[in-house]
Amino acid sequence: MSILILEPKAQGLRYSVFYLTEQPLQAQPDVSGLSPLMSSGSDWIDLLEDISECLVHADAIAIRVRYGGDRFNGPVSVEPHVLDTLTTLTPQAPLHLPGTITLIESCRAVFPAAPIYLFFDTALFADMPDRESMYGISSELAHEMQFRRFGFQGLYHQSACRFAVQQSRRDQAQPAAKIISVCLEPNPEISALTGGHPVFVTGGITPMEGLPSETGCGDIDPGIILSLSERTGWGPERLNRTLSKESGLGALAGHPVTLEALYADTRPEYEQAGQFFKYKLMHACGAATAAMGGVDALVFSGCYARTGRGLGESLTQALNTATPSSGSGIRFYLCEEALAVSMARALLPRLSR
Amino acid sequence: MKLLVFNCGSSSLKYKLLNMPDCTELVGGEAQRVGPPTACPACIIHRTHGDEMQWEVPMADHAQAFEAVMKILMQDQDLTPDAVGHRLVHGGTLFKGHSLVSKENFELLQQTRVLAPLHNPPAIELIGACLHRYPDLPQVMIFDTAFHSTLPAHARTYAVPAQWRDEFGISKYGFHGTSHQYVATQAADYLGMDMTQLNAVSCHLGSGGASLCAISGGQSIDNTLGYSPLQGLIMSTRCGDLDQAIVLQLIAHHGGHACVEDLLNKRSGVLGMTGSTSDIRDVIAASLDTDNLETHHQMNRALQIYAWRIKKYLGAYLTLTASAAGRPVDVVIFTDTIGETVPAIRWIVCSNMECFGLTIDHDRNQQTRLPAEISAPDSRIRALAIQTNEELAIARYAFQIINTDL
Amino acid sequence: MYDILSKRNHGLKRQTLAFAQQLVSTAGYSGQETEVANLVLRQMQQLGYDKTLQDDFGNIVGILEGREAEPTVLLTCHMDTVSAGDPKAWDKDPFGAQISDGRLWGCGASDCKGGLAAQVFAAALLKKSLLPLRGNLVVAVTTCEEAGTSAGIRHLLEATLPALKLTPTYAILGEPTNLGLYYGHDGWMEVNIDIQGSSLFEVDDAARNIFDQFRLFSNEDTKTGGLLNLSAQAPVFLSNTPLRQARIRLNRRLIDHEQVESVMGQVKQQALQAVHQKDHVTVSVAVSSQAQTSYTGVTTLGRHITHAWNTDPFGVLMERSRQALEAAGVRVRPGKWQLGRIGMATAGGVLTKEYSIPTIGYGPGNEDVIHAPNEYVEVDKISEAVYGTASIVHSLIGVPVFGWTSDSI
Incomplete structure (x- = not known):
């Protein structure tokens, strides 16, 4: 049996193939790569045709979808009503969903026999409590415009949380129940999960809100936008x-920078940006702790998970100082499992049915 | 000395004359409906020795209001002020501390008009009128932002392009500084601690604006309000934190920035969520009323969202302050209208915070006589409800500055 | 979002230019646009427009349907051109569509085929970029514009769009603006001064005096270096017996708010002043009109008036367009058409004055080189116009994409 996992990226279509035999799922895919987009933009079908050359057929396809709103709280297999729902949701993720729909149609064309499953980054947050997902604005407006908070790295958080529970059970014989999941990606995000359910997340109605990213400002005062609109005449676009x-860590460092380089490199211009980001992480961890009424463990994930090594020390130290009553102290873990692997693992039980 | 404190609103002028240094209030009052004539006439309400008097006085602007108030005071020799303290909402980066007014810095003050266009100009007018009429009367400017001038770079910065930070002055200023500083000082006194050793989180929860302040070593290290008074907590009519993509979307398709400014400042917050009231006290009462189930759920949801935001910031500031100081905070302070008089909010916000070492005692939390210690005896972090007194604080700081100058 | 548009636009460059060349090499004077019309229709179908049609008047309409019924943006250009004139006056073949020195040369290149190509491909760019639209995008390529009666656009607005249940909220003309953001221009009126009388000699004298009078006015204008406000053609004679009839055709600039009736009154008065023997001749003044037959065989009578029009330069349409171009990283240059040559016009007057649709112009062509030999349009500007037009359209009817970036697609 072969499973094809697809992750659409800005640079192209990342694909991972798992050939399943009797053994349990390996830690790495059998084949993986990136089918790159042309500089002038390609259609998904061209990229899929490239991919299909390296695999005879696919028994199942799983696609990572960045947004499912509150309509999807877990993975689904693609049926007509699913496509209708994605069309309805389009205004809430206008740069992603039209592409997702086209990708699904292209998959059907290139791999007509393979069932297609969708894994949503927002699914974990679909049932988050209102107190966390709602804002201090008119409830009519919020309902009409679908203004509610989501996290956008749900798949990473889920996999990281599972990893942290496993590790803590091993280390301390007591699985961690209150976990702060720190996803270190170009667009980083923190979520607080109790028993695997999120009660807090730094993301917003769009990925613009929250922690500063490599190019995005993260949380800022809405008054700044109103003031600049008036003073400069700059339009909203x-x-x-x-x-x-043009903001974020790059703006503070003076030139584009990755999160990894920010902490790996000791350049003086990275000092300010590094301090700033750490401060924001600490702020979020403190808020997360209040949201859960305590914290057992931190776990880092994402493509920059390794950077969590240094950050984890600082954050656990700060949390340990602020919550002296938390027993043996808060530990942190680094989860480097690739998303494709966790998606494949989650897909298996569905296929054997 | 007799110190006259002025607190300007956009169409009002509150004043108090205090005898310093003992801080006794001699007289006080308010000029109302200052500005272009409206249906109701402008008037001055004057309180002295328990009596209240009211006069109709036309006051087309704050300079005229100032003249009118001074006229009332000057009638009595014992009420002639020796110095004046002014509250200014925004000092920007030009005024990092409270200062004596001089011709030079009055020029500089003009540049702060644009920082708080509704609040600074009336106060500046007042100072100008006083300089003109009574050039020898010492005046002190007390800035709401001054206490937060100690915010470290990583707390003050927004991750926006250098041009925005340098040319447009986009940075976190913070507000309610006078109040936070005052109640922190009161808390230090209560705890028998030196202010320079105090680590605290101060929660100024007002019926208008609200903010939390993280204090380490007696100095402000963070505040939930930012560049403007719109950031942070959910307030009575202000939205607080909101995904800026939404602000942009509303500007593009819902009437332009003036309309959106009005929406987010005046028709959001508690009022926005409930559609009927801007007062969280009404929401608390309605949240237990089951006559109309739809309203019941809406009110409960609004209460949760309001309190949850405060709780998250409290957790954040407890952590940040502990990290900066190397030890947990000493005290959490609740102040201003909601903070002082609504035990339910204090209870809800501090629930389930034992992990930080903070436990509120239910009975102690019901106390109405302030200052009140509302934390449980075994709570490592103490919690106090302290009455704020901005005019008194202004008088104190003004008195300090005048004495230092002499 | 702009990086997506920019990348895709780069990918469409060759196709856009090829289409522009095909348009220029296909002659289509007013009333003879059959081949050009078919070319446009085929291109829209090939690009995957949701709906395409040819209306009774020969206009070609392509539609991208939005998620909601409104607003609707109308992108419009005319497909007809003025006559190429004497081919010997051209350095290059007026229908050769040659590209050299970064320019596409040919009759109608700037007015309006470059703009036409840009608008047809602007819609395609939005579609290919997968950017969802809230409202509808209508690309309408009209006939019979250059003859001076805007017959094509009138039919489109009166009959074609209402039948499709589409009411434009905003209109963008692809007329030559050199990529400026234009919000109006002065108007033109063509007036016939008819002089009649029983005595041939007296009528002819009167006609010559009137002609001299108006020639004096127009000379004064050119002396002061002002824009040409008035020009008169020498009298022509329409009958000898029983009455002598002379006709002088006058072209007069109209500025915004000038009423046609009062201008006519002025002209009549000025004409009468020139006549010495008023008892024996009658002078009448009327707007000249002409029967117009489309290539599909429909005939209408059109008056030769082009209204002056202005869209509020600080109104929503201009503001949003300016903001969109600025965000797209494109230079913004608000302005107005000069219409330096007699007879130049746009459909803006019909759109704004008769249908109250706020209208602006944004096109790659150059106003200074049109209606003359060696007309050209700059190739780079066509491509930039595709990108700029798509950005403007998105700001007006696109589903907002604030807060999302393409980095994490």
Whole structure:
């Protein structure tokens, strides 16, 4: 049996193939790569045709979808009503969902026999309590415009949380129940999970809110936007462009920088940005602890999970100082499991049915 | 000395004359409906020795209001002020501390008009009128932002382009500084601690604005309000933190930035969530009323969202302050209208915070006589409800500055 | 979002230019646009427009349907051109569609085929970029514009769009603006001054005097270096017996708010002043009109008036367009058409004055080189116009994409 996992990226379509035999799922895919987008933009079907050359057929396909709103709280197999729902949700994720729909259609064309499953980054947060997902604005407006908070790295958080529970059970014979999951990606995010359910997340109505990212400002005062609109006459599109592409850690460092380089490199211009980011992480961890009424463990995931080594020391120290009554002290873990692996693992039980 | 304290609103002028250093209030009052004439006439309400008097006085602007108030006071020799203290909401980066007014810095003050366009100009007018009429009367400017001038770079910065930070002055200023500083000082006194050793989180929860302040070593290290008074907590009509993508979307398709400014400042917050009231006390009462189930659920949801935001910031600041100081905070302070008089909010916000070492005692929390210690005896972090007194605080700081100058 | 548009636009460059060349090499004077029309229709179908049609008047309409019924943006250009004139006056073949020195040369290149190509592909760019639209995008390529009666656009607005249940909220003309953001221009009126009388000599004298009078006015204008406000053609004679009839055709600029009736009154008065023997001649003044037959065989009578029009430069349409272009990283240059040559016009007057649709212009062509030999349009500007037009359209009817970036697609 072969499973094809697809992760659409800005640079192209990342694919991972698992050939399943009697053994349990390996830690790495059998084949993986990136089918790159042309500089002038390609259609998904061209990329899929490239991928299909390296695999005879696929028994099942899983696609990572960045947004499912509150309509999907877990993985689904693609039926007509699913496509209708994605179409309805489009205004809430206008840069992602039209592409997702086209990708599904292209998969059907290139691999007509394979059932397609969708894994949503927001699914983990679909049932988050209202007190966390709602804002201090008119409830009519919020309902009409679908303004509610989501996390956007749910698949990482889920996999990391599972890993942390496993590790803590091994280390301390007591599985961690209150976990702060720190996803270190170009767009980082923190979530607090009790018993695997999120009660807090730094993401917002869009990925713009929350922790500062490599190019995005993260949380800022809404008054800044109103003030600049008036003083400069800049329109909302221009402000959006500045706040999402020309701000963040890169703006503080003076040039584009990855989260990894920020802490690996000791350049003086990275000092300020590094301190700033750490402060924001600490702020979020403190809020997460209040949200859960305590914390047992931290876990880092994402493509920069390794950077969690240094950050984990600082954050657990701060949390241990602030919550002296938390027994043996808060530990942290690094989860480096690739998303494709966790998606494949979650897919298996569905296929054997 | 007799110190006259002024506190300008956009169409009002509150004043108090205090005898310093003993801080006894001699007289006080308020000029109302200052500005262009409206249906109701402008008037001054004057309180002295328990009596209240009211006069109709036309006051087209704050300079005229100032003249009118001074006229009332000057009638009595014992009420002639020796110095004046002014509350200014925003000092920006030009005024990092409270200062004596001089011709030079009055020029500089003009540049702060744009920082708080509704609040600073009336106060600046007042100072100008006083400088003109009574050039020898010492005046002190007390800035709401001054206490937060000690915010370290990583707390003050927004991750926006250098041009925004340098040219447009986009940075976190924080507000309610005078109040936070005052109640922190009161808390230090209560605990028998030196202010320079105090680590605290101060929660100024007002019926208008609200903010939390993280205090380490007696100095402000963070505040939930930011560049403007719109950030942070959910307030009576202000939204607090909100995904800026939404602000942009509303500007693009819901009437432009002036309309959105009005929406987020005046028709959001508690009022936005409930659609009927801006007062969290009404929400608390309604949350237990089951006559109309839809309203019941809406009110409960609003209460949760309001309190949850405060709780998260409290957790964040407890952690940040502990990290900065190397030990957990000493005290959490609740102040201003909601903080002082609504035990339910204090209870809900502090529930399930034992992990930080904070436990509220239910009975102690019901006390109405302030200052009140509301934490349980075995709570490592103490919690106090302290009455804020901005005019008194302004008078104290003004008195300190004048004496230092002499 | 702009990086997605920019990348895709780069990918469409060759196709856009090829289409522009095909348009330029296909002659289509007013009333003879059959081949050009078919070319446009086929291209829209090939690009995957949701709906395409040819209306009774020969206009070609392509639609991208939005998720909601409104708003609707109308992108419009005319497909007809003025006559190429004497081919010997051209350095290059007026229908050769040659590209050299970064320019596409040919009759109608700037007015309006470059703009036409840009608008057709702007819609395609949005579609290919997978950017969802809230409202509808209508690309309408009209006939019979250059003859001076805007017959094509009138039919589109009166009959075609209402039948499709589409009411444009905003309109963008692809007329030559050199990529400026134009919000209006002065108007033109063509007036016939008819002089009649029983005595041939007296009528002819009167006609010559009137002609001299108006020639004096127009000379004064050119002396002061002002824009040409008035020009008169020498009298032509329409009958000898029983009455002598002379006709002088006058072209007069109209500025915004000028009423046609009062201008006519002025002209009549000025004409009468020139006549010495008023008892024996009658002078009448009327707006000239002309029967117009489309290539599909429909005939209408059109008056030769182009209204002056202005869209509020600080209104929603201009503001949003300006903001969109700025965000897209494109230079913004608000302005107005000069219309330096007699007879130049746009459909803006019909759209704003008769249908109250706020209208602006944004096109790659150059106003200074149109209606003359060696007309050209800059190739790079066509491509930039595709990107700029798509950005403007998105700001008006696109589903907002604030807060999302393409980095994490």
